[in-house]
Amino acid sequence: MALGGLGVVRGVVRVIKKNESPHATSGEPSPSRAVWTTTLGRPVANSIRSSWVILRFHHLFWLCQHVWVNSSDGLYRHDLAVVHHKGFGFHAAACAPGILEILAPVRARQGLVLELGCGTGLLTKELIAAGHQVIATDASAGMLEVARDFLGETAPAGRAPELRLLALPDDPLPQVDAIVAIGHPLNYLPDAASIDRALVAIAEALRPGGVVALDLADLEWGAARQNTPNYSDIGAEWAIITRFSTPRPDLFVRDITTFLANPDGSWRRDDEHHENVLVDTSQVPALMRGHGVEVEVRSSFGTETLPRGLRAVVGHRPPAVPP
Numbered sequence: 001m002a003l004g005g006l007g008v009v010r011g012v013v014r015v016i017k018k019n020e021s022p023h024a025t026s027g028e029p030s031p032s033r034a035v036w037t038t039t040l041g042r043p044v045a046n047s048i049r050s051s052w053v054i055l056r057f058h059h060l061f062w063l064c065q066h067v068w069v070n071s072s073d074g075l076y077r078h079d080l081a082v083v084h085h086k087g088f089g090f091h092a093a094a095c096a097p098g099i100l101e102i103l104a105p106v107r108a109r110q111g112l113v114l115e116l117g118c119g120t121g122l123l124t125k126e127l128i129a130a131g132h133q134v135i136a137t138d139a140s141a142g143m144l145e146v147a148r149d150f151l152g153e154t155a156p157a158g159r160a161p162e163l164r165l166l167a168l169p170d171d172p173l174p175q176v177d178a179i180v181a182i183g184h185p186l187n188y189l190p191d192a193a194s195i196d197r198a199l200v201a202i203a204e205a206l207r208p209g210g211v212v213a214l215d216l217a218d219l220e221w222g223a224a225r226q227n228t229p230n231y232s233d234i235g236a237e238w239a240i241i242t243r244f245s246t247p248r249p250d251l252f253v254r255d256i257t258t259f260l261a262n263p264d265g266s267w268r269r270d271d272e273h274h275e276n277v278l279v280d281t282s283q284v285p286a287l288m289r290g291h292g293v294e295v296e297v298r299s300s301f302g303t304e305t306l307p308r309g310l311r312a313v314v315g316h317r318p319p320a321v322p323p
C-alpha cells in the first residue's frame with residue numbers, strides 16, 4: 001500500500017514537472033499551465049485530484065495502522081518477543097531446575113500452577129514437561145502469540161497449557177496451588193505501590209499449602225548497573241541493541257532496538273522503551289505475611305547464580321489446620 005502511494009506521488013510529480021513553467025511563481029497565469037488545462041483538460045485534473053485523495057487515504061491508513069499497533073500492543077511487541085525467545089532463553093533455563101524442585105510437592109498432588117509474565121513460554125515448557133498443570137499468563141499479546149506457537153509445537157499431546165492475557169496488578173488471579181513468575185515481570189509495573197498490590201494479589205490467590213516462587217529486581221539491580229555500556233547481540237535472523245540508563249535509584253531504563261529479517265531478505269526495525277521500577281525486596285516478607293503467606297528473599301531458587309540485584313522470593317501459605 002505504501003509503495004502504491006509512492007507510485008502515485010511519483011506519477012503526480014512527473015505530470016507536474018512535465019508542464020512546469022519558469023514563471024510558475026510569478027502570480028501570473030503560467031503559459032504552460034494554460035497549455036496543460038487546455039490540452040489535457042478536466043479529466044487529467046480530476047485524475048490528479050483523485051490521486052492525491054488516494055495518496056492521503058494511504059497515508060492516513062498507514063498512520064492509523066502504525067499508531068494503533070504501537071499504542072495498543074504496549075511492551076514486548078511481536079518483534080521483541082521473537083528476539084527474546086531466540087536470544088534470551090538462558091534465564092528460564094537457569095531457573096527451571098530450582099523452581100521445579102520447589103514445586104515438586106504441588107506436582108505430587110496434581111495442583112494447579114499459575115505462571116505470571118510467562119513471556120514466550122520458556123519456563124512454561126519446563127513446567128509442562130515435568131508434569132505440571134499450568135495456566136500461563138502475560139500482559140503482552142505479542143509474547144503470548146509466540147508462546148502459543150512454541151508450546152503448540154513442543155508440548156506433549158494433550159498437555160498444552162491454557163494461555164491467558166493477564167495484566168498485573170489489577171486483573172483478577174484465579175485461586176491456585178502455586179504461582180511462579182521469572183524475568184521480573186512485577187518490576188514492569190509503574191510504581192512501588194502497584195508492585196505491592198501485585199504481591200498482595202499473589203498472596204491472596206494462593207490456596208492453603210500453596211507455593212510461590214518469583215524473581216524481583218531489588219534497588220541493588222540499578223546500583224550495580226550505573227553507566228552500563230550498550231548491549232548488542234545478533235543471531236541468524238535477528239539483532240538487538242540496548243541502551244541503558246538509571247535516572248533514579250529506583251528506576252532502570254532500557255531503550256531497545258530490534259532488527260528482524262523479513263521473508264524477502266530485507267530487515268525491519270522496531271524500538272521499545274522499557275522502564276523497570278526497583279524495590280527494596282527486604283520489605284516483601286512482612287507485606288506477604290500480612291496476607292497469610294510466609295516468604296523468604298533468597299539469592300537463588302536452587303543452585304543457579306542469578307544476575308546481581310535479582311532476588312528469588314520463595315515461600316508458601318501454610319496448609320489449612322484440620323478442625
Ligand SMILES: C[S@@+](CC[C@H](N)C(=O)[O-])C[C@H]1O[C@@H](n2cnc3c(N)ncnc32)[C@H](O)[C@@H]1O
Nearest residue numbers: 076117118119139140143167168182183185188
Ligand atoms: C523479561 S520478560 C520475562 C518473560 C519470561 N518469564 C521469561 O523469563 O522468558 C518480562 C515479562 O513480563 C511481562 N509483563 C510486563 N508487564 C506485565 C504486567 N503488568 N502483567 C503481567 N506481565 C507483565 C512482559 O510482557 C514480559 O513477558
